[in-house]
Amino acid sequence: MGNLCCMACVDQASIGVVERWGRFDKLAQPGFHFFNPLAGECLAGLLSTRISSLDVRIETKTKDNVFVQMLCSIQYRVIKENADDAFYELQNPKEQIQAFVFDVVRAHVPRMTLDELFEQKGDVAQTVLEELEKVMGAYGYNIEHILMVDIIPDASVRKAMNEINAAQRLQLANVYKGEAEKILQVKKAEAEAEAKYLGGVGVAKQRQAITDGLRENILNFSNKVDGTSAKEVMDLIMVTQYFDTIKDLGNSSKNTTVFIPHGPGHVRDIGSQIRNGMMEASSAQLNVE
Template sequence: MGNSCCFLCACVDQASVGVVERWGRFLRLAEPGLNFFNPFAGECLVAVLSTRISSLDVKIETKTKDNVFVQLLCSIQYRVLRQNADDAYYELQNPREQIQAYVFDVARAIVPRMTLDELFEQKGEVAKSVLEELEKVMVAYGYSIEHILMVDIIPDSHVRMAMNEINAAQRLQLASVYKGEAEKILQIKRAEADAESKYLGGLGVARQRQAITDGLRENILNFSHKVEGTSAKEVMDLIMVTQYFDTIKDLGNSSKNTTVFIPHGPGHVRDIGEQIRNGLMEASSANI
C-alpha cells in the first residue's frame, strides 16, 4: 500500500494496482502505467496494492485423534485479485492475521479427526481441505489463495523418541526372525550332512567287515590246502591268537592310547574265536 497522492499524474508499477478516491470515496482502480488525476475534483491515489504472490508461514499447534500434540508448519501463498483490489483494500485491515486465523480454525477442525499415522499419510489432503475452505472465505475480500504447502509435521519430542524405539524394536524383531531362519537352515544342513556321513560310514564299515570275512575265508582255505591234516577250527584259532598278540604289541608301542582292558587269556581268546567262527558259519549257511 502507498500513501495518498493528489498530484495531476502518478505512475503505478507493473504487477500493482492503484486505488483512486474522490473526496474520500472509492472512484476507480488505476492500472499499471501513467495515470492522470483531477485534484480539483477531489481525485487522488490513496494506495497501491501489489498483485504479486505473497507467502505467509503459519505454525499451528493441535492434537490428533490418538491424543498426540503436533505442530504443523504451513506455507500459504496468496495474492490480491486485480479486479477486486478495492475489496482487498477496504474490507480487511490486516489480511495476514485474518488468513492465519482461518488456517488455525480449519486445521484444528480437521486434524483431531485423524491419528498421527493418518496425518503423516494424508497431509496433502489436509492442505487441500484448508485451501478449499480458505479460498471460499478470502475470495470475498479480494484475495486469491494460490497454494497451501504442509511443510512439516512435528510431533512432541517424547512421541518421536517412542516412534523411533518402536521402529527399532520392529527391525530387531525382523532381524531375529531372519537370524532364526538362517540358524534353522544351517542346523538342517548339518543334520543332513551328519546323516549322509553316517550312512557312508556304515557302508564303509560293512565293506570293511565283508573284506575281513573274505580275507579270513581265503586264508583258512589256503592254509588248509597247504598244511595237510589241519582243520578250519585250528587255523581260525591260530589267526585269532596272531591278531591278539599284534594288538597287544601295538598298544605297547604307543604311549598315548586310552585303552580299556577286558579279561583275556588263551581261554577267552578261544571263546572269542568260537564266536567269530560261529558267526561266519551262520553267514555261510544263510548264503547257501
C-alpha cells in the same frame, strides 16, 4: 488518504486504487496516469499483485491425544479485478488468513490419529485451501497453494515412535536370524546323517574286505600245506590276531588298564565264538535268499 499529485506511475505487478472526492472511483492498471486534483481525483494507494507467502505454525491435538505442531505455508495474491475489496475490506489480511487457518486445522486434525495425520496431510491442506478460498475470495484475495511443510510431534512422542520402529526392526531381524539358524541346524543334521551313513558303508566294506581276505588266505594255506583243515588255519589266524591286539594295547600310551582273559583255552573260546557267529550269519543270509 488523498494524494495531490496530478500524475503517477503504477509499477508492473501492481494495481492502483483511484478515488474521487474520497470515494472509490476506479482501478489504475500498470503504467503512467494523469489525475485531476481539481476534480477530486487522486491515487489512494497501490496493491502488489505478486504471490505472497505466509508461514503459519499451529499447535493442535490429534485424536489419540498427541500434541503436534504443524507448519503451514500459504501462498496468496490479490485478484486484480477485485483489488478495491482487498484495499478497503481488510486492514491486515495476514492476520485474517492466519486466524482462518487456525480455525480449520484445529477443527479437522482432532478427528485424525497421528499416523493418519502423517498419511493424509495433503487432505488437511486441501481442506484448508477450500475453506480459505470461500472466505478470502470475498475480500479480493485468491489462495494459490497451501503446503503442510512439516508435522512435529512432541519430543517424547518422537522418541517413543523411534523406539517402536527400532523394536519392530529388531524383531524382524531376530525372525530372519532364527530362520537362518534353523536352516543351519537342518543342514548340519543332514550332513551328520550322511556322514554316519557313509561311515557305516565304509565299515561294512572294510569288514567285507577282511572277510574276503581271510577266506582267500585260508584257502591258499589249505591248498599249499597238506593235512591241514580250514578249522586249523582259522584257529592259527585267530591266535595271530589275538597276539597282535595284545601288542597294540601294550604299545598305546593312551589306553588305561584293561583286564582280559589270557591263555590257550581262552583263545580257543574266542575263536569258537567268532566262528559260531560267522556260521550263524551265513545261515541267516542263506535263509533270507
